[in-house]
Amino acid sequence: MDLGPLLGSTLLPFILTTLLTELLIRFLRSKGFVVRDYHKQGMKMVPRPGGPSIFAGSMASMAVLYYFMPSEGLLAMALSVAIAFAVGMLDDFFTLGGIEKPLLLTLSAVPILALGAYDYHLRFPLFGAARLSIVYPILVVLSMPVVSNTVNMIDVMNGVMSSFMIIATIPLAFFFLLQGNEEMLLASLSLISVCLAFYLYHRYPSKIFPGDSGTLALGAMYGALAIVGRAEFVGMVALFPAIINSFSYLASVKGFIEHRKVKERPIEVEGGMLKASRSMKAPITLVRMLLLDGPLSERDVAKNIAILASFSSALAILTGVMI
Amino acid sequence: MRRLIPILLIFAYMWATIIPISFFLLKVVANMPEVFPKALEPVGTATLKVAIGAILFVVWVLTSKAIVEGYVKRKLKAQA
Numbered sequence: 224m225d226l227g228p229l230l231g232s233t234l235l236p237f238i239l240t241t242l243l244t245e246l247l248i249r250f251l252r253s254k255g256f257v258v259r260d261y262h263k264q265g266m267k268m269v270p271r272p273g274g275p276s277i278f279a280g281s282m283a284s285m286a287v288l289y290y291f292m293p294s295e296g297l298l299a300m301a302l303s304v305a306i307a308f309a310v311g312m313l314d315d316f317f318t319l320g321g322i323e324k325p326l327l328l329t330l331s332a333v334p335i336l337a338l339g340a341y342d343y344h345l346r347f348p349l350f351g352a353a354r355l356s357i358v359y360p361i362l363v364v365l366s367m368p369v370v371s372n373t374v375n376m377i378d379v380m381n382g383v384m385s386s387f388m389i390i391a392t393i394p395l396a397f398f399f400l401l402q403g404n405e406e407m408l409l410a411s412l413s414l415i416s417v418c419l420a421f422y423l424y425h426r427y428p429s430k431i432f433p434g435d436s437g438t439l440a441l442g443a444m445y446g447a448l449a450i451v452g453r454a455e456f457v458g459m460v461a462l463f464p465a466i467i468n469s470f471s472y473l474a475s476v477k478g479f480i481e482h483r484k485v486k487e488r489p490i491e492v493e494g495g496m497l498k499a500s501r502s503m504k505a506p507i508t509l510v511r512m513l514l515l516d517g518p519l520s521e522r523d524v525a526k527n528i529a530i531l532a533s534f535s536s537a538l539a540i541l542t543g544v545m546i
Numbered sequence: 547m548r549r550l551i552p553i554l555l556i557f558a559y560m561w562a563t564i565i566p567i568s569f570f571l572l573k574v575v576a577n578m579p580e581v582f583p584k585a586l587e588p589v590g591t592a593t594l595k596v597a598i599g600a601i602l603f604v605v606w607v608l609t610s611k612a613i614v615e616g617y618v619k620r621k622l623k624a625q626a
Contacts, residue, residue, distance in 0.1 A: 516549040
């Protein structure tokens with residue numbers, strides 16, 4: 224592996240995201256773009272959105288990778304991330320509805336389809352590939368908003384989304400290594416580097432929140448990596464905790480309802496500890512499931528989610544070996 | 547760690563069941579045209595594969611959802 228692309232996918236996004244996040248925190252604070260951290264006692268205000276630094280870090284890395292190894296796959300990924308980031312920025316500043324957001328996010332599938340950066344032979348664990356020439360493009364259109372929203376919905380507490388994304392991307396990187404897919408391996412390392420850099424500021428106690436622009440951009444990059452790199456099953460298994468979280472939530476609120484409009488909260492904060500809501504009508508989320516056995520601190524909830532993510536990532540690695 | 551075990555088991559269930567579903571989709575459904583050539587003629591193999599795949603996927607999602615909801619409700623009732 225050449226040094227240029229390797230540095231472009233690891234060191235460059237890490238340094239750039241770190242520097243830009245540092246600057247972004249100061250800028251957002253000075254302009255008053257801060258939101259309340261609801262899981263802390265008192266009125267702790269945190270700058271948001273951190274999406275621009277995540278976007279810039281990943282785009283710079285993609286540009287360097289594209290320079291060294293031009294391909295439709297990398298271009299499609301970059302464009303998908305750009306579209307999801309734009310939708311996220313709209314949501315951060317104008318708050319999109321529960322239906323508008325996923326609808327707009329379907330646009331992030333367009334670059335993958337338009338550039339033909341996919342293979343409609345879906346590879347299943349153990350049993351080989353199935354030709355899905357008509358269905359696969361439809362699955363691409365459906366899966367891009369699903370993955371982006373799923374990652375968005377796991378952004379529940381300080382550091383959870385960024386640490387989750389680091390852990391969930393490792394199986395993808397491992398799979399690409401096994402397959403000898405250097406281009407996608409480097410792209411997945413780039414995603415890990417961006418998330419790692421952002422995690423330094425997002426971890427407990429958060430100095431910045433990613434906002435929808437950050438989570439949707441990272442989700443789109445993850446979805447595009449899985450599709451372009453033909454690692455759909457590996458990606459799906461690694462995302463199990465986020466899938467359970469988003470699906471249980473959507474099923475319990477019965478539809479695409481913006482979370483700010485949901486009356487019953489799944490968790491409550493009492494004396495600095497998080498408690499599961501006892502109401503039967505409150506939405507089911509992963510955090511609520513974790514808190515059913517008793518209250519936990521925010522830091523402990525984040526640790527538990529990291530353990531769950533590690534377990535599903537181990538299953539995802541096994542899935543990758545079976546493909 | 548004890549509180550994680552039920553959730554880890556749900557993940558293990560989801561993972562273990564998606565593989566037989568893939569097997570069914572690929573092997574059994576793919577071989578259907580040879581077993582029932584006449585019956586499948588009007589429907590088309592591709593349509594049938596997709597339809598059965600979609601049904602299996604929905605069943606997988608719904609059983610996973612039922613397990614999660616059942617777990618949460620049981621816990622809440624026990625603590626009420």
